Amino acid sequence: MLTHPVFNKRLMARSSVLVTCALAALFLVQCSDGGGSAIFVMEPLPYSLDALAPTISADTMGFHYDKHYAGYVKKANELTKGKGFAGKTAEALIQATAGDASKAAVFNNAAQAWNHAYFFKCLKPDGGSAPEGLLAEMIDAAFGGFVEFKALFITAAKDQFGSGWVWLVLDEGKLAVVTSANADTPLAHGMIPLFTVDVWEHAYYLDYQNRRVDFVKSVLDNLANWDFVAAQLEKAQPPKV
Ligand SMILES: [Fe+2]
Structure with a gap:
């Protein structure tokens, strides 16, 4: 059956209104919490899925x-x-x-x-260069240098038994390397997270199988976004006036 062009336009306009209303209703359902919005939203990746290869495929x-x-x-x-x-x-x-x-x-x-x-x-393509400014000074003070910090971070990753995370944190005004098991996070322990690497197997097993240390070392050398970390440190520790 042929449809008259004018009718077709009206039908399309009506359909478009219905689709808009349906999408709006769906949005409200998804955002509704009986009066509140969803607490967690998917944060967009700041790079494409293939941008971190070959360190992360x-x-x-x-x-x-x-x-x-x-x-x-x-x-x-x-x-x-x-x-x-x-x-x-x-x-x-x-x-x-x-x-x-x-x-x-x-x-x-x-x-x-x-x-x-x-x-x-915490990651970016072509990352890994040494931190600068306050972050570099605090890393030197806390660990004796950037090379020493990286060695400590890699050892912590190796020693984390099972799934978890390795972190650089601000703890009572000083930098520290800590690990957390499973979902645990420094946020729950009064510390301010600055940098982290996921050491759950799903983070590296396709690319590195059981070689967790190789994964963490490559992230530090090639992907670590120290500009982002430095910005978090500045926010956590405003400059003294
Ligand atoms: Fe993960």
């Missing part, structure tokens, strides 16, 4: 970002929806649920969503 990034990270964000929002967390920041929610066994699932997914978003921001 596009395959690994695809699984890591689109499957693992997306899964934590989705689950964290499902577990917090309508549970009295509306209005809380992600950081406040993580701190409020840390150590509470009855909220372990919320904490694990929320912390993993936050940890992954932060990890992806």
